Amino acid sequence: MSSAESRSHKSEATRSTIHLPAPTAWPIVLAFGITLLLAGLVTTTAVSLLGAILAVAGLVGWFRDVLPQEQEETIEVRVEATVVSTSRREVARLPVAPDLPRALLPLETYPVSAGIKGGLAGSVAMAVLACLYGVLKEGSIWYPINLLAATVYTQSVHLSIASLKAFHLDSFLLATGIHLLTSLLVGLLYGAMLPMIPHRPIILGGLVAPILWTGLLHSFLELLNPLLNQLISWPWFVASQFAFGIVAGLVVVRQEQVRIRQLVPFLMRAGFEAPGLMKERADKDEPR
Numbered sequence: 001m002s003s004a005e006s007r008s009h010k011s012e013a014t015r016s017t018i019h020l021p022a023p024t025a026w027p028i029v030l031a032f033g034i035t036l037l038l039a040g041l042v043t044t045t046a047v048s049l050l051g052a053i054l055a056v057a058g059l060v061g062w063f064r065d066v067l068p069q070e071q072e073e074t075i076e077v078r079v080e081a082t083v084v085s086t087s088r089r090e091v092a093r094l095p096v097a098p099d100l101p102r103a104l105l106p107l108e109t110y111p112v113s114a115g116i117k118g119g120l121a122g123s124v125a126m127a128v129l130a131c132l133y134g135v136l137k138e139g140s141i142w143y144p145i146n147l148l149a150a151t152v153y154t155q156s157v158h159l160s161i162a163s164l165k166a167f168h169l170d171s172f173l174l175a176t177g178i179h180l181l182t183s184l185l186v187g188l189l190y191g192a193m194l195p196m197i198p199h200r201p202i203i204l205g206g207l208v209a210p211i212l213w214t215g216l217l218h219s220f221l222e223l224l225n226p227l228l229n230q231l232i233s234w235p236w237f238v239a240s241q242f243a244f245g246i247v248a249g250l251v252v253v254r255q256e257q258v259r260i261r262q263l264v265p266f267l268m269r270a271g272f273e274a275p276g277l278m279k280e281r282a283d284k285d286e287p288r
Contacts, residue, residue: 016079022071030058110201112191114255118201118248119187123179125247129240133233140165148175150227164231183244186213190248202249210241 033054040048065071134143146164149171190209194201214237222229 016077017074018077019072020075022065022073024062024065024071026058026061026065028058029054030062033058108257108259109195110191110252110255111258112188112194114252115189115191115194115248116184116187117255118251119183119185119190120180121251122187122244122246122248123183126183126240126244127179129236129243133236133240137233137236138165142167142172145175146171147228147231148178151178186244187248190252194252201252202246207242207245210238210245214238214241 033051033056036051037048037055038051040046040051130144130148131141134141134145143165146166146168149168152174186209193209214234217237218234221232
């Protein structure tokens with residue numbers, strides 16, 4: 001069939017028909033032949049020979065389907081109109097938390113910022129007790145400050161007891177920075193843990209956290225600050241930890257609680273339009 005006849009043949013097709021390549025099995029024959037050809041490399045020559053014959057036959061047969069004229073078939077197209085309808089008069093609204101009952105997570109909890117504020121307030125109470133220990137037990141307010149500075153200031157490790165009781169500006173600045181930074185980090189951790197005990201923050205801060213923090217420091221204080229590990233008074237240290245936690249908890253309970261968003265669907269948290277989940281606007285033409 002010439003190209004002119006082919007174009008004439010295609011022009012006879014109406015919009016209700018389309019032309020598709022005619023079905024053929026030669027591609028499968030070619031693939032099977034190549035498979036046997038490669039399989040014969042690890043088996044026997046006869047398998048490769050059979051594969052070569054099938055591959056050549058597949059190539060010849062496939063080319064004859066497309067050259068010199070493509071083998072095609074005409075398929076009738078049946079248009080079926082699809083009508084989407086519903087018996088509902090409005091979009092159904094799905095219930096979204098916090099209207100759903102909750103058992104594991106609270107509806108409201110304190111923000112993380114409350115824990116940070118509690119950590120800063122607790123740092124003051126802890127510093128007061130530490131300085132009180134220095135005055136009552138060692139006769140110097142600078143004694144616990146110089147011990148804390150020895151965490152990063154190696155020169156403090158070589159100080160005598162008399163020097164530890166004296167004022168050193170560098171040790172004072174270092175100890176203040178260490179104390180504030182540690183208090184902020186502990187307060188941040190405290191704030192992140194508040195949803196665990198949302199109704200009893202003082203129990204978490206004044207009882208659970210001091211015990212865990214004291215046990216953690218006791219395990220590696222020798223590596224962190226050898227001088228402090230030798231001279232520390234653990235009863236006073238534990239008391240200062242409890243003071244820190246109780247004051248932090250008292251500050252937290254005075255903060256306003258916020259509603260949690262754990263069960264709010266992601267679409268609503270991300271601000272996407274979510275029909276069926278979001279409330280319907282009063283004025284539908286009003287822009288967001």
